[in-house]
Amino acid sequence: MKIAVFSTKPYDEQYLLKHNQERGHDIMFFETALNHKTTDLTKGFDVVCVFVNDKLDARTLNKLKSNGVRLIALRCAGFNNVDMPVARELGLTVVRVPAYSPEAVAEHAVALIMTLNRKTHKAYNRIREGNFSLYRLIGFNLNKKTVGVIGTGKIGSAFCKIMNGFGCKIVAFDTYESASLKAMGVEYVPLEQLLQGSDIISLHCPLTTDTFHMINQKALLNMKDGVMLINTSRGALINTPDIIEALKSRKVGYLGIDVYEQEEKLFFNDLSENIIDDELVLRLISFPNVLITSHQAFLTNEALNQIALITLDNMEDFANGKPLVNLVE
Ligand code: NAD
Numbered sequence: 364m365k366i367a368v369f370s371t372k373p374y375d376e377q378y379l380l381k382h383n384q385e386r387g388h389d390i391m392f393f394e395t396a397l398n399h400k401t402t403d404l405t406k407g408f409d410v411v412c413v414f415v416n417d418k419l420d421a422r423t424l425n426k427l428k429s430n431g432v433r434l435i436a437l438r439c440a441g442f443n444n445v446d447m448p449v450a451r452e453l454g455l456t457v458v459r460v461p462a463y464s465p466e467a468v469a470e471h472a473v474a475l476i477m478t479l480n481r482k483t484h485k486a487y488n489r490i491r492e493g494n495f496s497l498y499r500l501i502g503f504n505l506n507k508k509t510v511g512v513i514g515t516g517k518i519g520s521a522f523c524k525i526m527n528g529f530g531c532k533i534v535a536f537d538t539y540e541s542a543s544l545k546a547m548g549v550e551y552v553p554l555e556q557l558l559q560g561s562d563i564i565s566l567h568c569p570l571t572t573d574t575f576h577m578i579n580q581k582a583l584l585n586m587k588d589g590v591m592l593i594n595t596s597r598g599a600l601i602n603t604p605d606i607i608e609a610l611k612s613r614k615v616g617y618l619g620i621d622v623y624e625q626e627e628k629l630f631f632n633d634l635s636e637n638i639i640d641d642e643l644v645l646r647l648i649s650f651p652n653v654l655i656t657s658h659q660a661f662l663t664n665e666a667l668n669q670i671a672l673i674t675l676d677n678m679e680d681f682a683n684g685k686p687l688v689n690l691v692e
Pocket of ligand 1: 440441461462465468513514515516517518519536537538539567568569570571573574595596597621622658659660661662
């Protein structure tokens with residue numbers, strides 16, 4: 364099959380080529396993102412392979428269809444960037460990688476917590492400058508703190524297990540309750556109770572119409588003063604102007620985000636010599652208690668191998684008319 368890979372980074376090319384050696388697909392890599400402006404590049408390809416910030420809206424999907432594309436292979440779990448009703452209407456098949464390494468993302472959420480709490484990023488910079496002072500580096504013990512987990516699917520479950528190891532009390536909110544997490548001591552509570560009682564809140568639910576801006580002014584007012592909020596899920600779960608107000612008023616004591624609502628204009632790119640045209644992200648960066656990583660929670664060797672393998676398997680099943688285990692319906 365002829366495959367066009369968009370938003371290619373060197374690691375995408377490296378891992379896809381490694382696992383394509385025995386399969387022999389004809390793969391073309393494009394650094395540019397796929398959106399309605401770049402669809403001309405898809406002419407003559409059977410498959411487009413895309414990532415989180417490629418924008419497959421109605422305009423893009425209609426052009427893909429007229430260019431002869433038959434399969435959209437997401438190399439990620441979330442599919443909020445694809446207009447699924449339009450894809451269905453056009454008969455475009457969409458597959459994804461529902462789970463590649465939940466631990467990779469869960470462990471990154473923990474890295475954000477540990478860094479914000481114990482300020483190792485600040486200590487690193489200080490010591491490089493010969494500053495061995497401990498001034499303003501005080502953290503808190505995770506042991507016995509209450510951690511609220513919103514969404515206890517694959518990543519949320521992996522996260523609960525790690526936090527359980529720290530000796531935290533874990534409260535969770537999900538539309539589906541996991542029996543194995545309950546057996547481990549996780550207590551499912553209503554969302555309001557989770558917001559009110561948690562010292563740390565970590566978001567692990569997908570972005571849907573229900574969860575869009577679920578962390579807004581009302582939810583923030585319900586939280587403990589000085590709460591730590593972690594988002595490795597999708598940026599639009601948080602209303603950014605509202606969280607900025609909550610940081611300014613000291614309601615939120617720490618914010619760790621791997622995702623950001625307007626990330627597609629920023630993340631994955633070196634903009635160090637550019638003027639950044641996004642007042643909200645600049646305000647967030649200005650807070651000493653905010654830690655931003657640019658959607659790197661998935662970025663481990665194990666996850667990249669799995670993403671490449673499952674993506675190529677999905678394409679092969681499609682080519683061979685086999686049932687699509689990772690079909691987005
Ligand atoms: P999953 O489908 O296994 O779990 C999601 C859970 O959220 C499910 O248990 C579901 O019942 C629950 N849920 C759905 N709606 C909810 C709601 N309104 N309130 C509370 N819970 C709700 O998905 P996963 O593999 O655990 O991934 C979770 C999210 O993590 C993905 O949707 C994706 O957005 C994000 N993600 C981020 C990265 C990254 O690199 N930062 C990588 C992979 C996935």
